[in-house]
Amino acid sequence: MIPASLVLNAGSSSLKIQVFVPGDDGVPQRLYQGLVEGLGGAPHFIIRDRAGTVLADERLAASGADGHEAALLHVAEWLSAHRGAHRLAAVGHRVVHGGMAYAAPVRIDDAVLAELERLVPLAPLHQPHNLAPIRVVRRRFPDLPQVACFDTAFHRGQPEIAQLFALPAEVSGRGVRRYGFHGLSYAYLASVLGASAPALAEGRVVAAHLGNGASLCALDRGRSIATTMGFSALDGLPMGTRCGSLDAGAVFFLLREMGLDPDQAERMLYTRSGLLGVSGLSNDMRVLRAHAATHAGARTAIDLFVYRIGRELGSLVAALGGIDGIVFTGGIGENDAATRAAVLRGAAWAGFCLDEAANAAGGPRLTDGPGPQAFVIPTDEEAMIARGMHAVLDEVRQPAL
Ligand code: ADP
Helix, strand or coil: CEEEEEEEEECCCEEEEEEEEECCCCCEEEEEEEEEECCCCCCEEEEEECCCCEEEEEECCCCHHHHHHHHHHHHHHHHHHCCCCEEEEEEEEEECCCCCCCCCCEECCHHHHHHHHHCHHHCCCCHHHHHHHHHHHHHHCCCCCEEEEECCHHHHHCCHHHHCCCCCHHHHCCCCCCCCCCHHHHHHHHHHHHHHCHHHHCCEEEEEEECCCEEEEEEECCEEEEECCCCCCCCCCCCCCCCCCCCHHHHHHHHHCCCCCHHHHHHHHHHCCHHHHHHCCCCCHHHHHHHCCCCHHHHHHHHHHHHHHHHHHHHHHHHHCCCCEEEEEHHHHHHCHHHHHHHHHHCHHHCCCECHHHHHCCCCECECCCCCEEEECCCCHHHHHHHHHHHHCHHHCCCCC
16 A cells, blocks of 8 residues: 655644655655644634545534544544545654754654653744644554654754854753744755756745745755744744734833733734734735725835845845845745835845846746846745655655555
């Protein structure tokens, strides 16, 4: 039977599911992709095949607090009923935080799980959701190997100086340092640069992952040397609902002068700030674009987003000592031509020459002329997880005899 790899990306209210099998060339090929959303409320399960045909589209029983376990078991049952010539061989997980220890995918055992739980205080809003399905699989399917792939891992090769805050050693020693995130996305981009944008593969590139979460990463010959997210996924660019870089003094003001407790301040900075907070309208770029002509808040939110990208871009160009190209990805980076155009016009100082028609058409190349180049490259974090599973597990590479 053909070994299938189940890739899970678990969030607070959703579980993204993908299934990969080894292709003819050994590279993992996507078989199914699905989603359970509305966990904790009225969950809904949808799954499609490689061609995008919907294979199941179902409301699940209201799941209450235990939504993740019930959803995962439903997915497991569906996969078992539709397995055909495949055999579920392993489960791979997107895990937001791998701390300093994990610079590569790792097979999960008791010691690894304990270490990942120790990292929960570093990512309290994300890590617990990532770990929950790992525990469910261990309990329900104890023989199934599991692999964790980390959003932080790709950045662990950065120079030490790029990972430090100017804090007392005892604070840095407790793990208060820059980790960086979106690493699976950047690792994927770095892995395909040679095919998509050969001139950039060996160059100095800023990759811009612009989605609900947003960050920039400086790639020097495909390796991360600096990134805008830091200790948490709150730092750097403004995002859908997150504030991005904020003077730590403002946090003290929220606590002392506005009377927020730490949980309220955290919720405000993670869920009520960014594009949503500034616009007072929406965290969704499509909605902001649709109202920009008539809604001042929507315009300001977009302008601030573009301005902050420009500022952070300049900082990363300095870290790289120059720039050969920009790569845009994520929901906004891949689809919002107006954001790309504004960023590239703002970066004319670095020699970028926007090709308006190519940008409006979605690229992939967005510039002309002899200066640095810009490209759109769709990201694929789940493919990176499947590749990570292939790197550490024999079970998913070799068909059983
Ligand atoms: P996540 O970080 O949750 O994976 P995505 O990468 O899907 O998020 O990005 C979501 C963002 O992409 C939203 O702001 C959405 O408005 C934006 N987006 C998606 N499609 C388009 C589009 N066609 N035009 C402009 N923005 C888009």
